[in-house]
Amino acid sequence: MSSIKEKFNQISPSEFFYRNRDLAGFSNPTRSLYTAVREFVENGLDACDQKGILPDIHLTIKAVDPEKPDPKPYILTVKDNGPGIESKHVPLAFGTVLYGSKFGLKQARGMFGLGATMAILYGQITTNKPVTVKSSTDAKTSDEFELILDIQKNKPVILKHKTKDVSKKGLSVSIFLEGDYSKAGAKIRDYVYQTSLITPYATITFDDPKGEKYHYPRIIKTMPRPPTIIRPHPYGIDVETIRRMIVESQFEIPTIDDAMIEKVRKDLGLSKKNLSFTAIMAKAKTRWKNLSRQVRVVIALMSFLKMDFEKLNKIRIEDIDVPNKKLFYWDFGDSQSKSVDMDPESQYYRQLTNTVQGETLTAFLTKRFQRVGPTTAVKFAQFAGFKPEKRIGSMTNQELVKLSDALQKFDDFMSPDPSCLAPLGEEPLEKGMRKFFEPDFLAVIQRNASAYSGFPFVVEMGIAYGGNINTRGIKVYRYANRIPLLYDEGSDVVLKVVNDIDWSRYKAKGDPPLVIVSHICSTRIPYKTVGKENVADRQEIEKELKLAIQFIARKLSVFMNKKGQAEAAKKRANLYAKYIPLIAQFCTELAGKTKEPNVQKILQEEKPIENE
């Protein structure tokens, strides 16, 4: 057993991803080129979003040798105007798998910056060329690195590093990679187009290998509110996560070094004096209320150790054994481990055990989770069968499982906080769609936040009809966290919902020139596959999508009705104009008259009102 474990441990994260690169979308030259573009563009947009900078992304793909047939090596460069990365972080950020700053619970396009590293890794193994990173954080100097990744060691190797004077902030990453633009081109152009649609506050430029320039200038100058990092919601929390949170919730027993002793002296107002143990304790008692937690813990320890500052300087606390009420310490003088008994009746006993055993269940719930108040916490404790004041650190494994189960089953938690989400917003979506499609009719909706399994999500949707839309039938643009989803649309929940709608009920019969833009924002999008191209049909998400689409479809049907009425009126007027004069002609002869009756009166009356 242990030998197997050792083997596993020997594989670095780089190696692991190298072996499983197809999972991350690097299965062949076509897909890989597309995935690499995505990863770098999304990183650039994310970086700008986080700092509230209106993004300016420049993507360039150039063939190393344009004469060669595909697949062949390309140089892919993505330049942004974001905050840049500090020089010292660059090698690690781009030369290590699983290094990144995107931890924490909030919505971002990518996770952990993993994809970009994967792209670099893929480029390196297909072309054996280094990645070039240029970064400026101050708009004055730029650090330029040439790096390769040591796959086995998961470490960057810096080949070159120089500094240059620049005038703009931002990051530029350039890699060599094996790609197939003749096959991936259409997808990449789609991607750039669709990304521009959902990011109307960004300017995106794409210089393709054939010399074509695709330029999508910024449509709006306001950025959506950036997402905030928030605490997790009780739903969707597993035992392992709870365990990690408990570690965070425990206060460490402070290391008693010179600095700490100096702090305690200062807090007690004893900087100059050397008091006896008893005097120190007395002083502490009078000042207790104003003491910090750390100082209180040191005083509590002293109370059991019965030591003054001088003695305290010569020991190190080893363990606080709560069940046996013993305090272990290492005595530097005697070079041996010693222990004292702790009196459970002592006022200081509680101070120590609380520190070791962490927060009470109710404090844990209210402080570590989002939207849990004291009342709910107490109600939950009763529901779960724990005392509210139960110390979270004292829970056994079984109790933790029980706690985790109860967290999923308790119905009275508020729904998750959507402030960690960054939907685009109705106005930007509308402006983007109007600019892109110049439709005859447009409606958008942003639904209120909802949640599935403890993960909040927001659905935004827009519908456009007619105008510059020249597709026959319904074209659906799917987005998740502002990323266009281009592959595998057949099995996507959005498509399912769109197809389930009886469009004729909304007066959109036949193959209407209709565009639907669907955007799902969530801290975790439930993708069906690792490729992250289609969203699974979670019941809650499906419901929100349905409500959103019904809302905008109703608006469409109002428009179509008006349009239909206008068309019907026009048709009617045309019929009258055709037939009434004939009737007039025939009845004139029939009635034996010579002059035809005046039919203009009727025809005028029935003329449709223009531009209804």
Place this chain on the structure above:
Amino acid sequence: MSKKSDKAKALQKKATEKQKNILEMLKSHGAKIYEDLDNGQFPKFSIPSRSVSNIVYDKKLRQYILGNSTALRSSRNTSQLRSFTQLMWLAFFANRLTNEKKSSTLRDIYYSSQAFAIDFEDQAESDNIIVDLEAVTSRPREDFHIFPEERSSIFGDLNIEYTIPGYEGKSMNLANHPDGYAIGPSLTTAELVDTSAEIVIAIEKGGLFTRFVEEQVDKKFKSIIINTGGQAPRSTRTLLKRLHDEMKLPVIILTDGDVYGEHIAMVIKSGSANAAHLRELTVPDAKWVGVWATDIEKYKLPTIPMTESDIKRCYDLQKDPRYLDGIWKKELEVFLRLKRKAELEAFSKYGLTNITEKYLPQKLELAKSL
């Protein structure tokens, strides 16, 4: 001679009178439409409803007639606008025909419409508009000089005098031509002068009609023979009625021995639901003498099995109030029991002249007691 020309004058006067009435009526309809338009209103008129629910059987008249419900046709209603215009054109065209004493056929009407940019989709649509005109005016289309294509003919000793323009007063004996005379506009409007015949035999099929002429049935049985050519056209029914009413001749009908034959006889006798808006088209005293279902057994006629649609037709007719009694009811039941049918030609089994020498005399005898 002078007597004859007197009569011709009288006939002409009568025809002119009728023409004047029709033109007046058409004019009044046209004037109403004209007035509406001139007043800035969408013209409209009412028309007896020809829907199934408004077709009722009148026991006293012994025919189907239209009930009291009427439908409003308005030119404001765009779904009626086209047919409204078509009807106006037809009235306009019928007015010209009547005025100029020109005849037309159903097919001719359909083609003529194209010269006026009146878009009939097919002849069925124009035929239907012609029925509309009949319903609105309560006049048969023949009054407007519109006739069906001729397929029905007549033979026998009957003298007639034409009333149509150019032939007024000219007379003709209908036994002069062995192929028979087509029953067209001139014959339908001709005056029936005299006859030696004592009975009219209406027969369903042209083949048997020719045989009857060859066998001199007209002479042997003192009869006028009429080929109805299947379901008798209106002009033929009109002529049958006139032969019965004006010449006091009994009418007997010979059809194939199947349910359709039975119904051909019934339509001559009491009209069809399709023509419920018209009167004067029936010969209530006409008698169907064969071929009956019971004849199939009695004369041991060769038969063929009835088709599903034949059987369905039997059941349909059983719901018709006219088939609730007498031979009509009885024969239907026998057809249903036999589930077989026989053609008039079936008698050929016993020799080509069997039908005229054996069957017909028996039936003529029988008809007296019917």
